[in-house]
Amino acid sequence: MPGPTHVQATINGEEVNFLCEPRQSLLEVLRDVLGMTGTKEGCNDGNCGACTVLFDGRIIDSCLVLGVEIQGREVTTIEGLATADGLHPIQQAFLENAALQCGICTPGFIVAAKGLLDEEPDADEGRIRHWLAGNLCRCTGYDKIVRAVLDAGEKMK
Amino acid sequence: MDWIDFATPKTISEAVELLASKGDRARLIAGGTDLLVQLRGGRRSVDLVVDAKQIPELNEMSYSPQNGLVIGAAVPCYLIYADNAIAEAYPGLIDAASLIGGIQIQGRASLGGNLCNAAPSGDSIPPIIALGGVAHIAGSNGSRQVAAEDFCTGPGRNVLQDGEMLVSINIPVPVAHSGASYLRFIPRNEMDIAVVGVGTSVVLDESGQNFVSARISLASVAPIPVFAKEAGDSLAGKPVSEATIQEASEKAIAAATPISDMRGTIRQRNHLVGVLTRRTLNIAVERARGG
Numbered sequence: 001m002p003g004p005t006h007v008q009a010t011i012n013g014e015e016v017n018f019l020c021e022p023r024q025s026l027l028e029v030l031r032d033v034l035g036m037t038g039t040k041e042g043c044n045d046g047n048c049g050a051c052t053v054l055f056d057g058r059i060i061d062s063c064l065v066l067g068v069e070i071q072g073r074e075v076t077t078i079e080g081l082a083t084a085d086g087l088h089p090i091q092q093a094f095l096e097n098a099a100l101q102c103g104i105c106t107p108g109f110i111v112a113a114k115g116l117l118d119e120e121p122d123a124d125e126g127r128i129r130h131w132l133a134g135n136l137c138r139c140t141g142y143d144k145i146v147r148a149v150l151d152a153g154e155k156m157k
Numbered sequence: 158m159d160w161i162d163f164a165t166p167k168t169i170s171e172a173v174e175l176l177a178s179k180g181d182r183a184r185l186i187a188g189g190t191d192l193l194v195q196l197r198g199g200r201r202s203v204d205l206v207v208d209a210k211q212i213p214e215l216n217e218m219s220y221s222p223q224n225g226l227v228i229g230a231a232v233p234c235y236l237i238y239a240d241n242a243i244a245e246a247y248p249g250l251i252d253a254a255s256l257i258g259g260i261q262i263q264g265r266a267s268l269g270g271n272l273c274n275a276a277p278s279g280d281s282i283p284p285i286i287a288l289g290g291v292a293h294i295a296g297s298n299g300s301r302q303v304a305a306e307d308f309c310t311g312p313g314r315n316v317l318q319d320g321e322m323l324v325s326i327n328i329p330v331p332v333a334h335s336g337a338s339y340l341r342f343i344p345r346n347e348m349d350i351a352v353v354g355v356g357t358s359v360v361l362d363e364s365g366q367n368f369v370s371a372r373i374s375l376a377s378v379a380p381i382p383v384f385a386k387e388a389g390d391s392l393a394g395k396p397v398s399e400a401t402i403q404e405a406s407e408k409a410i411a412a413a414t415p416i417s418d419m420r421g422t423i424r425q426r427n428h429l430v431g432v433l434t435r436r437t438l439n440i441a442v443e444r445a446r447g448g
Contacts, residue, residue: 005163022163022206025193045194047348049261058235058264064190065265068163069208112260133347134259 009070011036012080020067027051029067030077038078038107042136049135052108052115053077059115061134078107081114090114090152099148101139109135113149121156123149158197165208169215169295169324172207177297177320179205185322187215187231188265190258191274214324215269220246226328230269234281235260237268247328248444249288249337249358253281256341259348269323275309275381282309282382283356283374284339290328296321306374306384334361334369336444338437341376342429351377352421355409355433357389357441361397365446368392373405373434378413378426385412388434397442406434 004019011034020029027044030036030053042050044063051062054076081088090110093099100106109132116123116131123131128149129142137145166172176183183205186192195201209215209231217229218236220243228237234254238244244251250268257266257280271281272292282305290305297320305326309315317323331337337358343349354376360369371389376382388408395401415426 021160023158023161023196044197046190046258046262049259052261055264059261060264061190061261064188064193064262066163066186066189066193066206069189069210071165115260130347131260134261 005068007068007071009072010074012076018067022066022068024067025063026053026065026067026070026075027062029070030062033067036077036079040104040107042104042108047136048105048108049112049132050105050108052111052135054111054115057115057118059112076111076114078111081110088114089155090117090149093148093152093155094145097144097148097151099140099144105135105137105139109137109145113152117149117153117156121153123153125150128153158193159202161196161203162205163208164205165211167211169212169322172209172212172322173295173297173320175205175207176322179203180319183207185209185230185273187267187270188233188262189270190262190266191270191276209269209322217325218243222246222330225330226250228268228326228328230273230323230325231267232269234263234266234268238263246331247288247337249284249339249356249441250281250328252339253284253354253356256280256347268326272305272308272326273315273317273323275311275313275315277312277380277382278351278354278377279382280339280341280351280354280376283354283376284337284358285326285328285356286374286382286384287339287356287358287372288328288331288337289358289372290326292316292326293324294321295324300324306382309381312380332360334363334365334445335359336361336441336446338440338444340433340437340440342433350420353377353415353426353429353433355430355437357434357437359392359438359441359445361442361445365397365442367396368394368401371405371438371441373409373438375409375413375430375434377420378415378430383412383414385409388412392438402435402438405438406431409434 040050042048215231341351341354371392
């Protein structure tokens with residue numbers, strides 16, 4: 001039986017070293033090994049997007065990546081968005097547009113929206129709805145989320 | 158998920174050696190979007206997961222109008238549709254690469270993995286077959302090439318032997334006046350498994366009014382992706398018309414052997430094969446005419 005593997009990666013701009021078992025997903029590593037519980041577990045099989053993180057700037061489901069696969073790579077989680085100066089514009093827009101109810105899907109939506117708006121702050125409603133198709137919300141009906149992302153896009157231009 | 162070991166070979170020969178040493182207890186991982194779900198759900202069990210992403214040949218993505226397209230087995234979907242030259246030359250392939258899963262899945266999932274996973278519903282497989290794709294395989298006994306339509310052997314099964322791995326999918330240069338298309342039917346707009354999928358490619362003559370040849374392939378209507386050869390061949394030498402396209406779609410239905418399950422009935426699936434064959438042929442014709 002192989003032992004734990006040492007992994008070195010950059011998470012939210014900081015170099016991180018940790019030990020994990022190869023069978024552990026990045027999601028398990030974030031939550032159980034590193035204590036970063038902002039990233040949520042929903043379906044654990046790539047359908048719901050609650051565990052979305054940025055992996056070298058690209059959104060992925062952290063439940064479908066092994067912790068050992070982030071060796072030498074860069075990961076951004078919901079914890080990496082706010083700064084000492086305050087909330088990220090997307091977080092602020094979610095608050096102002098009441099784009100959350102129970103909140104479990106929210107970190108995934110916000111990180112997914114960041115993946116889009118970093119590249120395309122001008123994304124229109126259709127583009128936003130298409131981009132967020134991999135994130136499920138059972139409370140809001142999505143409309144307020146889409147409006148919040150449109151609003152954040154305006155502020156991030 | 159049970160205990161696994163994880164290896165990151167840097168060369169094909171190193172990877173082949175690792176795979177051969179464990180036989181069917183080893184599996185190559187590209188994006189992992191199928192494999193990790195299967196391992197976690199107990200539908201597959203392995204001792205060793207071998208990373209495909211450190212091997213240069215499996216990350217190659219190159220297109221030239223002389224040599225066609227080489228897509229390394231580990232290249233994720235988003236890199237394929239982000240490449241303008243490839244998107245222009247192979248719109249039928251882009252149709253599929255841009256609708257597999259959501260954006261998160263496309264950030265990881267590869268066409269090579271989609272092919273190896275050999276799901277009857279694999280969205281990229283019909284267009285790869287329609288475009289005449291060839292699987293390049295490496296193994297302990299040397300390398301070989303297998304036509305995409307011969308690659309899948311059953312649900313979740315493919316021609317790869319123990320110690321063999323898919324290196325790349327190679328797609329020929331699109332000839333003049335050719336076009337391709339893939340469409341699937343799902344009950345919602347995104348993030349679903351095809352009830353039926355159809356990929357077609359056509360070559361027209363210079364006038365754009367007659368078929369020179371055509372290839373048609375179907376998803377989710379048999380234990381493996383279907384190459385509906387007779388349906389495509391029926392168009393060769395015929396004029397582009399509603400009647401010839403209708404005839405080809407009827408032959409495509411004849412090539413389908415669907416089952417009724419939670420996603421659709423036999424009757425619905427046969428109907429959809431007809432509809433999607435006609436639609437994809439019309440799109441492929443338009444693309445071939447430069448539209």
